[in-house]
Amino acid sequence: MYPELGQLALILALLLAVLLSVVPLAGALTGRDSLQAFARPLASGMFVFTGLAFAILTHAFLVDDFSVAYVANNSNSLLPWYYKFSAVWGGHEGSLLLWILMLAGWTLAVAVFSRKLPPVMVSQVLSVLGMIAVGFFLFIIVTSNPFDRLLPNIPADGQDLNPLLQDIGLIIHPPMLYMGYVGFSVAFAFAIAALINGRLDAAWARWSRPWTTVAWSFLTIGIALGSWWAYYELGWGGWWFWDPVENASLLPWLSGTALIHSLAVTEKRGVFKSWTVLLAIVTFALSLLGTFLVRSGVLTSVHAFASDPERGSFLLMLLGITVVASLALYAFRAPVVHVRSRYGSLSREIFLLLNNVLLVSATALVALGTLYPLVLDYLDMGKLSIGEPFFNATFSPLAVAAGLLLGAGIFSRWKKTDGGWLARKLLWPLALSILITAAVMIGYGGFAPWAFAGIFASVWVTVATFWDLWDKSASRQGRLYGLKRQTRSYWGMVLGHLGVAMVMAGATVVSNYGIERDVRMVPGDSAMVGDYEIVFRDIGQRRGANFTAEYGSFDVFLDGEKVSELHPEKRNYTVGMSMMTEADIDAGLFRDVFVAIGERISDEAWAIRLQYKPLIRWLWLGSLVMAIGGFLAISDKRYRIRLRKEEKVEAHSAQAGGKPAEAAS
Amino acid sequence: MHPIRKKRLTIVLFLVVGIAIAVGLTTYALRQNINLFYDPTEIAAGNAPVDVRIRAGGMVEEGSVKRDTDSLNVQFRVTDYSASVPVQYEGILPDLFAEGQGVVAMGRLNAEGMFVADQVLAKHDENYMPPEVAESLERAERKKADAEKAAQSASY
Numbered sequence: 001m002y003p004e005l006g007q008l009a010l011i012l013a014l015l016l017a018v019l020l021s022v023v024p025l026a027g028a029l030t031g032r033d034s035l036q037a038f039a040r041p042l043a044s045g046m047f048v049f050t051g052l053a054f055a056i057l058t059h060a061f062l063v064d065d066f067s068v069a070y071v072a073n074n075s076n077s078l079l080p081w082y083y084k085f086s087a088v089w090g091g092h093e094g095s096l097l098l099w100i101l102m103l104a105g106w107t108l109a110v111a112v113f114s115r116k117l118p119p120v121m122v123s124q125v126l127s128v129l130g131m132i133a134v135g136f137f138l139f140i141i142v143t144s145n146p147f148d149r150l151l152p153n154i155p156a157d158g159q160d161l162n163p164l165l166q167d168i169g170l171i172i173h174p175p176m177l178y179m180g181y182v183g184f185s186v187a188f189a190f191a192i193a194a195l196i197n198g199r200l201d202a203a204w205a206r207w208s209r210p211w212t213t214v215a216w217s218f219l220t221i222g223i224a225l226g227s228w229w230a231y232y233e234l235g236w237g238g239w240w241f242w243d244p245v246e247n248a249s250l251l252p253w254l255s256g257t258a259l260i261h262s263l264a265v266t267e268k269r270g271v272f273k274s275w276t277v278l279l280a281i282v283t284f285a286l287s288l289l290g291t292f293l294v295r296s297g298v299l300t301s302v303h304a305f306a307s308d309p310e311r312g313s314f315l316l317m318l319l320g321i322t323v324v325a326s327l328a329l330y331a332f333r334a335p336v337v338h339v340r341s342r343y344g345s346l347s348r349e350i351f352l353l354l355n356n357v358l359l360v361s362a363t364a365l366v367a368l369g370t371l372y373p374l375v376l377d378y379l380d381m382g383k384l385s386i387g388e389p390f391f392n393a394t395f396s397p398l399a400v401a402a403g404l405l406l407g408a409g410i411f412s413r414w415k416k417t418d419g420g421w422l423a424r425k426l427l428w429p430l431a432l433s434i435l436i437t438a439a440v441m442i443g444y445g446g447f448a449p450w451a452f453a454g455i456f457a458s459v460w461v462t463v464a465t466f467w468d469l470w471d472k473s474a475s476r477q478g479r480l481y482g483l484k485r486q487t488r489s490y491w492g493m494v495l496g497h498l499g500v501a502m503v504m505a506g507a508t509v510v511s512n513y514g515i516e517r518d519v520r521m522v523p524g525d526s527a528m529v530g531d532y533e534i535v536f537r538d539i540g541q542r543r544g545a546n547f548t549a550e551y552g553s554f555d556v557f558l559d560g561e562k563v564s565e566l567h568p569e570k571r572n573y574t575v576g577m578s579m580m581t582e583a584d585i586d587a588g589l590f591r592d593v594f595v596a597i598g599e600r601i602s603d604e605a606w607a608i609r610l611q612y613k614p615l616i617r618w619l620w621l622g623s624l625v626m627a628i629g630g631f632l633a634i635s636d637k638r639y640r641i642r643l644r645k646e647e648k649v650e651a652h653s654a655q656a657g658g659k660p661a662e663a664a665s
Numbered sequence: 666m667h668p669i670r671k672k673r674l675t676i677v678l679f680l681v682v683g684i685a686i687a688v689g690l691t692t693y694a695l696r697q698n699i700n701l702f703y704d705p706t707e708i709a710a711g712n713a714p715v716d717v718r719i720r721a722g723g724m725v726e727e728g729s730v731k732r733d734t735d736s737l738n739v740q741f742r743v744t745d746y747s748a749s750v751p752v753q754y755e756g757i758l759p760d761l762f763a764e765g766q767g768v769v770a771m772g773r774l775n776a777e778g779m780f781v782a783d784q785v786l787a788k789h790d791e792n793y794m795p796p797e798v799a800e801s802l803e804r805a806e807r808k809k810a811d812a813e814k815a816a817q818s819a820s821y
Contacts, residue, residue, distance in 0.1 A: 236757075342669075345671075345675050345676075350676075353676070354679070357679075357680065357683055358683075361683065361684075361687045364687075365687070365691060368691065368695075369695075372695075382701065382702075383701070383702040384699050384700060384701045384702060385699075385700050385702070385720060386695065386698055386699060386700075387698045387700055387771075389694070389697065389698045390694045390695060390697070390698035393690070393694040393697070393698075394687075394690055394691055394694045397690065398687075518737055518755075518756045518757050519737070520735065520736060520737055578760075578761070579760040579761065580760060581760055596757075598757030598758070599757065599758060601732055601733075601734055601737070602732075602734040605734065605735075607737050607756075607757045609757055
């Protein structure tokens with residue numbers, strides 16, 4: 001009974017989405033307020049019914065309703081309740097439902113938090129979001145219905161959730177990632193609305209900025225969680241494989257990063273408008289591309305649940321329509337916009353332009369490396385793969401260049417910066433950074449050109465950020481007062497940049513100074529990894545809720561002193577009969593010690609992987625710091641004070657008996 | 666020159682130089698890092714280059730996995746049921762590696778015809794077969810069927 005209600009809720013949500021995509025837009029184009037007034041109720045309704053469908057599917061999982069095919073394929077009665085809950089998005093259909101729930105949620109959020117925007121703008125933005133929703137509701141209802149039943153032969157038990165997905169990282173990774181992916185649809189909708197209106201101005205940039213920043217922050221967390229999960233759960237200690245599915249999430253992140261910087265320029269200086277709009281379109285298109293790559297079965301990976309060609313072509317069609325329609329609109333409307341503002345050839349605008357050039361190049365590179373083999377394969381021109389070295393060799397120089405520019409760009413001024421002044425300004429931070437980099441390299445013992453470049457870029461960004469903070473916080477009323485006076489969006493920027501520096505430091509150090517050893521060990525043996533001595537004590541059996549495991553015990557010693565005890569496992573999940581390596585990690589701020597059990601070599605001996613991973617945590621901590629920076633930036637007073645001012649104006653005009661003033665500023 | 670034009674020219678020059686560098690680096694890196702896929706039949710026929718990093722894949726032949734007991738060396742044969750290639754690997758094999766399962770290995774073919782792998786991949790799902798492997802198996806099967814037909818018609 002319930003699943004049919006879920007199906008019905010999805011269909012109702014689709015109908016509301018259809019109305020939402022047409023009615024308010026028609027109202028905005030014909031100037032009828034009565035039609036525009038439907039925008040918010042329709043958005044709320046769409047969210048309510050999508051939420052209902054999601055709740056019903058969740059219920060089916062929690063009560064083990066194996067008559068629902070999707071539940072039977074992705075759950076099992078032995079599964080702990082929290083994994084039953086996360087199994088809701090453990091497969092294709094459910095994860096798509098989550099995608100749509102997010103979209104409905106973002107749409108609702110726009111409806112709720114946009115009271116101060118001109119109604120015409122709100123109607124158009126919500127209508128565009130409605131159009132995207134229509135596409136995805138159709139997709140899920142036509143090709144991927146999560147409520148399909150297995151009647152009359154109801155299986156006695158489910159086939160279990162893929163053991164790889166039975167993990168805390170996987171409970172939160174997809175929602176975070178989707179929040180980001182789908183969040184860019186808001187930036188996209190704002191861009192499209194602005195194009196329809198022909199109103200690409202600073203106000204438009206200010207409205208779409210917080211939305212873009214939030215989406216970007218979520219995406220940052222989502223990617224970091226994925227990397228963290230791959231590190232400890234895939235079992236072999238890598239943190240980024242340049243796997244196509246990883247790249248699929250990195251693509252919108254890179255262009256999204258370019259977008260938030262270009263939006264800043266558009267808001268502050270009113271330039272780069274057409275470029276910003278284009279970036280917003282591209283970023284959302286890349287989010288869709290990511291969804292297509294991951295969900296269509298074009299790529300085979302842990303993410304490709306099923307390869308159903310119908311789904312792939314449907315998604316490709318959605319992507320095609322979105323890209324073609326929005327670029328056509330762009331082609332017709334963008335040239336209307338004229339740039340009046342001037343800026344010098346050495347100015348903050350130029351630094352941010354270069355930042356955009358680098359980020360877009362990086363996006364293009366990653367896209368090339370990811371799509372090239374797929375396209376060749378599709379054209380039947382041979383099977384090939386592009387390995388990690390390609391990405392490392394091309395991406396690293398861009399990352400380092402972006403870091404170097406960032407450090408210099410922090411000191412630059414809007415409009416015009418004096419070259420001589422900037423050079424003098426950079427001298428001391430530069431000297432300090434070189435000193436620190438040298439010290440760090442001596443500390444890790446060993447010089448390598450790329451290690452130097454990466455660490456220097458990271459140190460340089462850090463030093464420049466703090467130097468600038470020191471300069472800006474100078475105040476007659478004391479340093480503390482000066483620090484307090486800084487806006488939240490400035491602090492957001494500081495954290496964002498420090499986060500980038502941390503990620504760069506982590507990536508460089510762990511790639512250059514990390515140690516990996518595969519050794520043969522018999523209980524009682526010991527082996528060295530870096531300065532750490534690992535002693536293999538014994539190995540035995542252990543039973544879990546839905547698995548049995550070989551359970552190893554290892555002691556970790558540093559300079560003869562016991563640091564920790566690790567218990568890696570080799571699990572055998574009984575239902576699906578699948579093997580899983582569960583590594584155990586002694587995590588630390590400055591280094592991880594990692595032990596994983598490989599296969600049994602003889603009765604006594606085992607293959608053991610030992611790793612020493614310096615600064616690896618900085619990758620994820622840095623991402624977290626970046627995301628916190630993003631959230632801090634959108635809590636800036638700037639966005640709220642303006643609201644309050646406008647509220648007053650509105651209240652005032654309402655008292656005067658007039659029509660509420662449009663909050664256009 | 667007019668200052669605006671001058672500025673535009675600088676920007677354009679920057680872009681052109683940047684793009685040129687990017688394209689150059691990319692093509693160079695691409696050339697170094699494209700790994701072509703070969704199936705056992707092609708390798709056995711001598712069509713695969715020696716000492717170039719390639720990918721090879723197929724099914725792990727039943728009963729072919731030989732592990733050293735005192736090191737991490739392992740040898741096995743990869744087959745598409747019409748030809749097979751010996752593979753040598755030192756290290757830990759993935760969880761889903763097993764006889765009769767599909768694998769893809771990265772490595773180089775040495776002069777003795779042994780494929781020295783530096784990476785062995787078996788995918789996350791036990792039902793999963795690498796698409797290249799699936800295709801090459803299909804090809805081999807077709808060939809076998811053709812050969813049988815030919816043999817039959819010859820004997821008559």
